Amino acid sequence: MTNFPHIFNPVKIGSMVSKNRLMMSAMSINFGVDDKCHVTDQLTQYFVERAKGGVGMMLVGGGSVHPGGQELPDLPILYEDSSIPALQKMVEQVKPYGVKFGVQLMHGGRQSYLPQKVAPSPIPAPAVVKGEVRALEVDEIKELVECFGNATRRCKDAGFDFVEIHAAHGYLINQFMSPNSNIRQDQYGGTFENRTRFLFEIIEDIKIKAGEDFPVGIRINGRDYIKNGWELEDAVKLAPLLEQAKVAYLHVSGGVYGSTELTIPSMYSAHGCFVYMAQEVKKHVSIPVITVGRIKSPLLAEEILRDGKADVVSMGRALLADPYLPIKAQEGKLSEIRPCIGCCLGCIHAVLAKEPGGCVANPDVGREYKLKEEHQKENRFFTNNLEKLSKTTSENVSEQKSKILVVGAGAAGMAAARLFAIRGHKVVVVEKKQNSGGLLLLASKAPGRGELGDILEFFKNELQRLNVEIVYGKPLDEEILKSFNPDKVVVATGSMPDMPMVKGLFQSKMEVVTSVDIMEESNQEAIPTGKKVIVIGGGMTGLITADYIAAQNNEVYVLNRKKSYAEEMSANDRYYLRESLKKRGVILYKNVAIDKFTDRGVEFHIKDGEAVFIDGCDMVVISEKYTPIREIKKFEPLTSADFHFIGDAKLPRHLMYCISEAEEIARS
Ligand SMILES: Cc1cc2nc3c(=O)[nH]c(=O)nc-3n(C[C@H](O)[C@H](O)[C@H](O)COP(=O)(O)O)c2cc1C
Ligand code: SF4
Structure with a gap:
């Protein structure tokens, strides 16, 4: 029987067919463009990796339709024809993997990072960004409508399969739609019809410039979760009108800057926290409805689709953490999926600080272009047969093999041991305690933080799959050193409170x-x-x-x-x-x-x-404060093995550094 029959059931969206019902949502990742904001190989390989992973549809985030609406500094621009060749090059490399590849059309409005912002009304965003906000003149609104149409034409010329209009999350179009940010008295403010006029003019212009057949999806908020904001009843009223306007799909999300429920919720929020809104919208339309928000498990995605709550499930961070989630799900290898832990630190926190986006659980995000060779050694190339992905043995790797003794089975120790093993080295882990996990396991006991344990579970399962022995209840001693006689000792003994x-x-x-x-x-x-x-x-x-x-x-x-x-x-x-x-x-x-x-x-x-x-x-x-535990140093003179300190044993810091340092050492 097929694993996840509802997920892996193709779906028709406008004039295109997606091979499955998983979408990678738009994420403004804030890397992978040159100084003109044209796409580079860094962004291309980031998407190639995810296309290889088997997702059905995928969106480039933050495609900027106008220079005055750039959300973050390092996002691709769509407002000049000069951007097309680089976009085209990216599309050519991504599409052979069978994904439907689209771009999200973005104008940040009052939520742009720029110091001078425009919006329907001169009301600053309640949180995250600062700076002056000026109300758009009517002729400027007309110009922006054209910008969305022109941007779509450029995306179509570059070979993309579809676009998504970003009318959610408190960005410009949502600002027009929401009474919270729109107090205009003209034809673009006041009534529901006036507040949604900008959106419908955009759709019309896109249809003229890209043709009726080119699929145009829309991301709307089910709710803004803010006082005097856009509500679910508004979304339900809008949905059939969008269907009439020949929109290909509705992607229902929620939240704006400063809302009580966040657009990108952390581990404290329930899985599938926004599904109820898609489910409600779906009752009023027959075009595909997409849901999103803390859906990281294929089991939950399957359940949502099976119960008819949505037609497609969109995942953002889960596919940052593991680009191969779809293939692994299809092959029934759920324990091999590297989980997003909902920390929001490496991804959205970084980009809103105008740094490149990344992932705490997956340090390879943004480095895919640099790691191509390493990934090949680790045998992560695209394959319909996951056996190749999972059976990484020493024959796959040509580098010289070593004997590695890892001391400590916390996150850093297990992450290092896993990658050493994947690269064909002989690895043994010794752990003083009777269980693995270290301080992270303790942190996962706190209310709402259980998901921290997911990454530990992943590493533990991986060590089992790779036949790496963990010797529990055994502090490092002379006897182990002598009997194993390692070439290298990786010290991941963690830290303790001061x-x-x-x-x-x-x-x-x-x-x-x-x-x-x-x-x-x-x-x-x-x-x-x-x-x-x-x-x-x-x-x-x-x-x-x-x-x-x-x-x-x-x-x-x-x-x-x-x-x-x-x-x-x-x-x-x-x-x-x-x-x-x-x-x-x-x-x-x-x-x-x-x-x-x-x-x-x-x-x-x-x-x-x-x-x-x-x-x-x-x-x-x-x-x-925390102090590194390094008592193991006393064993250094007893062996010719090199000692490497990683994670908290090097310097107590966040998990992000533990995992990246651990994988770095295994690769070096
Ligand atoms: C780094 C980052 C950037 C994002 N940028 C965008 C964006 O440009 N447009 C958008 O509609 N949503 C954006 N989002 C929101 C995601 O598309 C998604 O709705 C959200 O992360 C919740 O889904 P998830 O729990 O599967 O990650 C971003 C999310 C992250 C983590
Ligand atoms: S940084 Fe944290 S929240 Fe963001 S994708 Fe990675 S694990 Fe998930």
């Missing part, structure tokens, strides 16, 4: 523990309930520990000596965590200078501000 030196801390009558003590599975009795707890540290670990403790019905105070909270998290992920802390009544102090701990409390002052005394407390949880 104890701060603060007056009175150790004389206090409160219990003093670390966040690791709290999160440790074997240490459930350490978790208080009904108590008053002080958490020292407002970084990511401090806040997720506070959330965890507060969830057990404790009164929690966080003292952050820095001026902002959890800087190492993405803004999207932090937003949900802060909401959770708020809901649980956790009290946060930042910019704190701690004066002293007392028997049952703490005296501190806010820098240049008020003095505060919290009393009657039961426990202090330390979660501030």
Whole structure:
């Protein structure tokens, strides 16, 4: 029987047929263009890799229709004919893999990164971007309508199969549609008909310039999730009108900058959080409806399609994390799919900081063009038979083989061991504890953060598939070194919390523990309930520990000596965590200078501000700085093997660096 029969059932969309019902949604990835914003080989290979992975339809994100609407600095432009040759070159390399390849037409409006922005009305975006916003004149609106049509003609000339009009997420067209951002009094403001006029004029112009048959999809919001915004009833009213206007599909998403539900939700949000909106819209049209939002599992995608909630499932980040998800699903190799963990850090957080987009789980994003040879050695070329992808043996790799001893089975250790094994080296992992996962496993215990465990599960499964032995409950000793006699020792022993030196801390009558003590599975009795707890540290670990403790019905105070909270998290992920802390009544102090701990409390002052005394407390949880665990260094003189320190054992940092460093060392 075919795996996932609903996913792998072709679908007709306008005049084209997609081989399956998975789409890679448009993502403004902010790399892969030259100084004229013409597409380069970097963007091409990023898409080639994903086309090889088997997705049915795929969109280039952020195709800029006008210089005044560029969303981010490094996105492809569509507003000059000079952009066509490079686009064409990309299309020629991508399309042989059988994907339907399209471009999303974007005008950022008030959400553009440019300092001078245009919008229907001079109202700044409520979040993310700053700068002046000017209302468009009617003749400028007419000019922009033409820009969308001209951009489509260029995409068609370059060989793309379709375009998608971006009328969602608070960008220019959505700004016209939403009363929140449109207070115009003319023919483009006020009534529903007036607010959607810009969109219909664009569709009409595109049809004139690219022909009736050229498929034009539209991305709309089901809801803006903002006060006085576009609502589901508006989407339901618009959908049949779009069908009448001969639109090829409707892609239903949600959220704008500053909304209460984010367009790109983090791990705290439910999987398939926007499906209900597509399902509602679908009741009112017969053209294909596409759903999106935290759908990373082929099982969920199949269920949505089977239940008729949508006709196509769009995935963004899941295909950043693993371009081969579709092929692996088709082959039933679900445990081999490298999962997106919903952290939003490597992808959207990076691009909104105007950096190149990437992925915490998959360090190869954006480097596909540089890694072509390496990927071939790792045997990741396109194949209809996944056996080739999964059975990577030493015969595939021509480089010299080594014996590698990896110490520590956290994320870094397992990621390194996996790639060493794929490249044909002999690998053994020793782990002091009885389980793998290290600090990441502990972090995955906190409320809403279980998805961190998915990447650990992936690496664990991979080590099993590749027959890499993990010796549990075994710290490195002389005997292992002698018996295995490695050529290289990769030290991935992680880090541990540092104890701060603060007056009175150790004389206090409160219990003093670390966040690791709290999160440790074997240490459930350490978790208080009904108590008053002080958490020292407002970084990511401090806040997720506070959330965890507060969830057990404790009164929690966080003292952050820095001026902002959890800087190492993405803004999207932090937003949900802060909401959770708020809901649980956790009290946060930042910019704190701690004066002293007392028997049952703490005296501190806010820098240049008020003095505060919290009393009657039961426990202090330390979660501030981390120190690398490097006791293993003592074994270095006993062997001729090189020692390489990776991940937190090198320097405690975010997971992103652990995985990339681990894979880097295996490739070097
Ligand atoms: C780095 C990044 C850039 C994005 N850029 C766009 C964009 O240009 N246009 C768009 O419609 N959506 C954009 N999105 C949103 C995605 O298309 C998608 O709707 C969202 O990530 C939720 O789907 P997912 O959970 O499958 O990732 C972007 C998402 C990411 C992660
Ligand atoms: S950076 Fe995080 S959220 Fe973004 S694609 Fe990668 S794993 Fe997913």
